[in-house]
Amino acid sequence: MTAGFQAFTDTGLVQIDGTTQNYALRQRFDVATSVGSINAGRSNAGVQYMFNANVVIFTVSAVKPLIALYSPNAYVTILQCSNNKNGSWTVKLWANTATTITVYVFDQASAAAPSGPGYGLQVFDANGVLVFDARQRIARVIDTQSGNINNAGPGWGQWAHIDQRMYSWSYPSVRKIGVASIGTAFISSPTGGSNNGWYNISSLQTAGNVVNFNYAYYQVGNTSHPNNDVNFGSQFDWRFMAIDLSNL
Known part of the structure; x- marks a missing residue:
């Protein structure tokens, strides 16, 4: 300015x-x-x-x-x-x-x-x-995190299947942390039609001043476990913004 x-x-x-x-x-x-x-x-x-x-x-x-x-x-x-x-x-x-x-x-x-x-x-x-x-309760940004489950580029490709990735971040300067601006890693395969197949998804748990990350495999119905993932590498992208919720 x-x-x-x-x-x-x-x-x-x-x-x-x-x-x-x-x-x-x-x-x-x-x-x-x-x-x-x-x-x-x-x-x-x-x-x-x-x-x-x-x-x-x-x-x-x-x-x-x-x-x-x-x-x-x-x-x-x-x-x-x-x-x-x-x-x-x-x-x-x-x-x-x-x-x-x-x-x-x-x-x-x-x-x-x-x-x-x-x-x-x-x-x-x-x-x-x-x-x-000053009368407003402002979204105070504490941190941002991002990544890619397979360290993959955005293009089409094939990768070895990953069942789970887990990370954790602690923010001792605040009492209560929230997550916003979330980008979700997601891949899926309906191998037998609706309600039969599998998907992997990233998600976040916030407890006190700790953020836990979990990218996990979920089986739906009666389906075989995948060995490889064939999809766009950008589907493995994830991100979040940590927001101070202590006084909100």
């Missing part, structure tokens, strides 16, 4: 400026996963196959949502976050078991402006649009 307000952290990182929208908490609620279906793949003939899995679908009102999850009792991930073009978004979550997940919906500061009187610092851009309000 050439002019306007800037605030820096003690390490020199720009925390607030006069041009960038901050993300503020707009809504918090719990959802419960139960038996539903996930996309298992489509045949060359156009047949869509589905697998039973623990899922939940919900809709939120937002301009550009950042969905953060807190799940101490199960591994979860985001399968879908689609714009309904009417000020709402539909979100679909997967879990490795039936569980309750706490959902935090952050949105641009201008879309989550507090109502009523208050006090504190406000920052606006050159067009008069609110980009920060």
